Amino acid sequence: MASSPATRVAGRIAVPVLGLFWLAVTTVPFLFMVMTTFKTQEESYSSSVWALPESLNFVNYADVLSGPFLTYLKNSVMVVAISVVLIVLISAMAAYAFARIRFRFNEALFGLIVAGMIVPIHITLVPIYLMTREIGLYDSPFALIGPYVATSLPISVFILTEFMRQIPKELEEAARLDGCGPFTIFFKIFFPLSGPGLSTIAIYNAIMLWNEFIFAYVLTSSTSTRTLPLAIWDYQGQYTSNIPAILAVVTLTSLPLVVAYAFGQEKIVKGMMAGSVKG
Amino acid sequence: MTSITLSGVNKSFGANFPVIRDVDLEIADGEFCVFLGPSGCGKSTLLRMVAGLEMAYSGQIRIGDRVVDKVEPADRQVAMVFQNYALYPHMSVYENMAFGLRQAKTPKDEIDRRVKEAARILQIEPLLDRMPKALSGGQRQRVAIGRAIVRQPKVFLFDEPLSNLDAALRVHMRSEIATLHRNFPAASMIYVTHDQTEAMALADKIVLLHAGKDMLKHGSIAQVGKPLDLYHRPRNLFVAGFLGSPTMNFIAATFIGQETAGAHVALKGGEELLVPVDGSKLAAGAPVTLGVRPEHLAPVPGPAGQTLTRKVSAVEHFGEYSFVYLDGGTPAPLIAKVPGDGGVKAGDTASYQAPADCCHLFDADGIALTQI
Ligand SMILES: Nc1ncnc2c1ncn2[C@@H]1O[C@H](COP(=O)(O)OP(=O)(O)O)[C@@H](O)[C@H]1O
Ligand SMILES: [Mg+2]
Numbered sequence: 063m064a065s066s067p068a069t070r071v072a073g074r075i076a077v078p079v080l081g082l083f084w085l086a087v088t089t090v091p092f093l094f095m096v097m098t099t100f101k102t103q104e105e106s107y108s109s110s111v112w113a114l115p116e117s118l119n120f121v122n123y124a125d126v127l128s129g130p131f132l133t134y135l136k137n138s139v140m141v142v143a144i145s146v147v148l149i150v151l152i153s154a155m156a157a158y159a160f161a162r163i164r165f166r167f168n169e170a171l172f173g174l175i176v177a178g179m180i181v182p183i184h185i186t187l188v189p190i191y192l193m194t195r196e197i198g199l200y201d202s203p204f205a206l207i208g209p210y211v212a213t214s215l216p217i218s219v220f221i222l223t224e225f226m227r228q229i230p231k232e233l234e235e236a237a238r239l240d241g242c243g244p245f246t247i248f249f250k251i252f253f254p255l256s257g258p259g260l261s262t263i264a265i266y267n268a269i270m271l272w273n274e275f276i277f278a279y280v281l282t283s284s285t286s287t288r289t290l291p292l293a294i295w296d297y298q299g300q301y302t303s304n305i306p307a308i309l310a311v312v313t314l315t316s317l318p319l320v321v322a323y324a325f326g327q328e329k330i331v332k333g334m335m336a337g338s339v340k341g
Numbered sequence: 342m343t344s345i346t347l348s349g350v351n352k353s354f355g356a357n358f359p360v361i362r363d364v365d366l367e368i369a370d371g372e373f374c375v376f377l378g379p380s381g382c383g384k385s386t387l388l389r390m391v392a393g394l395e396m397a398y399s400g401q402i403r404i405g406d407r408v409v410d411k412v413e414p415a416d417r418q419v420a421m422v423f424q425n426y427a428l429y430p431h432m433s434v435y436e437n438m439a440f441g442l443r444q445a446k447t448p449k450d451e452i453d454r455r456v457k458e459a460a461r462i463l464q465i466e467p468l469l470d471r472m473p474k475a476l477s478g479g480q481r482q483r484v485a486i487g488r489a490i491v492r493q494p495k496v497f498l499f500d501e502p503l504s505n506l507d508a509a510l511r512v513h514m515r516s517e518i519a520t521l522h523r524n525f526p527a528a529s530m531i532y533v534t535h536d537q538t539e540a541m542a543l544a545d546k547i548v549l550l551h552a553g554k555d556m557l558k559h560g561s562i563a564q565v566g567k568p569l570d571l572y573h574r575p576r577n578l579f580v581a582g583f584l585g586s587p588t589m590n591f592i593a594a595t596f597i598g599q600e601t602a603g604a605h606v607a608l609k610g611g612e613e614l615l616v617p618v619d620g621s622k623l624a625a626g627a628p629v630t631l632g633v634r635p636e637h638l639a640p641v642p643g644p645a646g647q648t649l650t651r652k653v654s655a656v657e658h659f660g661e662y663s664f665v666y667l668d669g670g671t672p673a674p675l676i677a678k679v680p681g682d683g684g685v686k687a688g689d690t691a692s693y694q695a696p697a698d699c700c701h702l703f704d705a706d707g708i709a710l711t712q713i
Contacts, residue, residue, distance in 0.1 A: 230425065230427065232423045232424075232425055232427035233427050233429060233430075235389075235392075235394050235414075235421075235423070235427070236421070236423065236427040236429070236488075237429075237440075238393075238394065238413075238414045238415065239392065239393075239394075239414045239415060239419070239420065239421055239441070240415065240440050240441030240444050240492075241415035241441055241444035241445055242415075242444055246444065250440075251429065254431045255430065255431055257431075
């Protein structure tokens with residue numbers, strides 16, 4: 063598209079302005095939350111909500127961390143880590159098959175899996191709840207792994223299949239001439255070369271599952287088995303009126319993602335772009 | 342024994358899309374064989390069948406004494422260099438070359454020895470630790486060749502290995518591939534290209550392939566032979582027109598009669614010529630096509646009956662030589678390739694000698710009449 067100087071200048075102004083606006087929209091609530099966690103309960107009632115805390119007061123954090131928070135954290139980390147590893151491995155193998163192996167029902171199966179993306183997870187809640195009870199996994203953090211992996215696979219397989227279709231056919235043929243069978247080709251060629259696609263999948267699913275609430279709510283019931291999103295829920299009951307404490311829980315919950323982003327920002331952005339920009 | 346034999350080989354993609362038809366071919370031990378033909382004629386497909394990358398075909402392929410139709414690519418003792426190099430992007434140059442040997446569980450010091458030896462031959466020793474994306478096109482090409490060398494194959498397969506390089510580098514790498522062939526005299530080579538210059542420069546044997554309708558009618562192979570055989574004795578119009586640049590001039594003609602010295606023909610332009618071929622099977626008045634290469638049209642008057650006199654429609658000067666465009670070819674204008682500036686200009690009428698032993702005659706089916 064040809065662009066006149068005027069539209070280019072407008073673009074040069076509009077883009078940063080919109081960017082700053084978006085920055086405000088996303089960071090102001092976060093900063094507000096962090097600020098409030100340093101207030102005492104009384105302070106949060108007596109002063110304006112916009113006022114800065116009187117002092118840097120860690121009492122809410124101490125309070126939260128002395129409770130079962132670390133148990134929730136441990137459960138979350140375990141469930142998300144195992145699920146993401148499984149998702150990456152299974153969807154990569156499936157994607158390789160769909161992208162490169164010619165078999166009779168390739169397209170039909172791929173279509174079916176992709177169609178899985180449009181199934182709302184809520185209609186699966188009751189059957190999954192019943193099945194989980196039946197196999198005796200109810201109220202265990204492991205009960206979450208199955209549904210987490212299953213509901214994440216369609217989009218992951220979809221993204222990775224597209225990704226692997228871009229890998230030149232000749233690489234696979236060169237590997238065949240070099241003596242590789244399908245498994246070696248997958249693990250030594252396709253898996254490493256799908257790095258950006260795999261990190262997209264891993265990051266996307268880690269964020270989704272870290273925040274996942276509804277399955278965790280339905281499939282677990284004890285403090286010792288629940289994950290972080292439920293911690294917020296539990297604390298809401300426990301500290302009905304202690305808003306700074308609740309926000310401390312929320313802050314601590316989002317902290318791992320914020321830290322991960324701060325350190326892995328470049329990789330994350332690259333991964334997210336990987337699907338759209340050809341290597 | 343690393344001769345390669347193809348017998349009765351046919352291949353189609355899907356039910357009604359034949360690509361390769363009736364190929365019978367013998368490539369001798371240590372021979373440099375070039376598959377040449379227009380784009381889409383099935384050169385790569387034929388090569389990939391030898392490599393084992395296309396397995397579904399009818400007929401038989403033998404490498405040495407072994408029928409390889411059901412043998413996996415890795416077990417055929419062939420190595421292939423791909424057009425786009427197909428280097429593993431996530432491995433260093435060293436690892437790219439070592440990968441196949443590692444798969445074959447070759448001992449570590451043996452791998453190291455072979456990789457370094459290949460790197461030395463190809464002068465890429467300083468690049469061994471680099472990743473492919475940090476290499477130039479020519480360097481990638483060398484690594485791809487290195488990857489083939491370390492496997493010590495009995496057959497090297499090249500699929501248009503030079504077509505991604507710029508012109509100067511292409512000429513240089515071409516001579517390196519010729520050197521490579523001399524350094525590995527025991528290995529046979531099959532080299533695919535659509536570039537006749539490469540084919541003429543490298544080949545011991547050229548296999549020129551038909552495309553499309555010709556392939557359906559006559560089978561895939563148009564002609565097999567030494568480069569100069571194909572140049573001097575093309576078997577049909579397709580071969581005659583494919584080799585040579587600019588392409589051979591074709592002039593519609595009528596067969597008059599056979600004499601001991603050759604066939605007597607009358608050109609559409611009016612001249613009568615004697616072509617030293619055996620036309621005894623033709624009836625008088627049969628339509629034929631005379632072929633004569635631009636470089637064989639000499640700007641000196643010849644004996645009567647071997648001279649074409651035509652109006653000049655254009656002249657192109659290249660310094661060393663010129664192309665003189667003349668009216669009256671079939672269907673394109675005639676071209677004479679003459680030394681210097683040619684001495685004529687557009688609008689002139691000029692005469693060119695077509696030496697008898699440089700003339701070709703094709704019958705109505707486009708088949709060349711035997712030279713006598
Ligand atoms: N895997 C395939 N499926 C269907 N058609 C193919 C396939 N590979 C090649 N072809 C077709 O076969 C013909 C020959 O292809 P190819 O051997 O690549 O030609 P060349 O190398 O001579 O240019 C082309 O028309 C091409 O479109
Ligand atoms: Mg090709």
